[in-house]
Amino acid sequence: xxxxxxxxxxxxxxxxxxxxxxxxxxxxxxxxxxxxxxxxxxxxxxxxxxxxxxxxxxxxxxxxxxxxxxxxxxxxxxx
Numbered sequence: 001x002x003x004x005x006x007x008x009x010x011x012x013x014x015x016x017x018x019x020x021x022x023x024x025x026x027x028x029x030x031x032x033x034x035x036x037x038x039x040x041x042x043x044x045x046x047x048x049x050x051x052x053x054x055x056x057x058x059x060x061x062x063x064x065x066x067x068x069x070x071x072x073x074x075x076x077x078x079x
Contacts, residue, residue, distance in 0.1 A: 006030040 002024060009016060009028045016026055016038060025039040064072070 001025045001027060003027045003029050003034075006035065 020038045027034050028036040
């Protein structure tokens with residue numbers, strides 16, 4: 001656990017966050033008193049699955065004529 005002065009924490013926040021991400025706990029001090037603690041989450045979250053399609057399954061571009069676009073735009077929407 002490392003103590004950091006608040007003004008230093010403000011100036012070096014991104015570096016401190018990198019340290020926290022690496023597993024370090026940091027206490028932010030102001031006038032000799034602890035005011036905040038930066039710590040890694042207790043449970044690491046699993047990486048969310050990607051929404052991008054898998055390689056090789058990309059959709060082909062469908063070309064529409066102007067008449068088809070106008071017909072689709074003027075078609076009544078179901079309610």
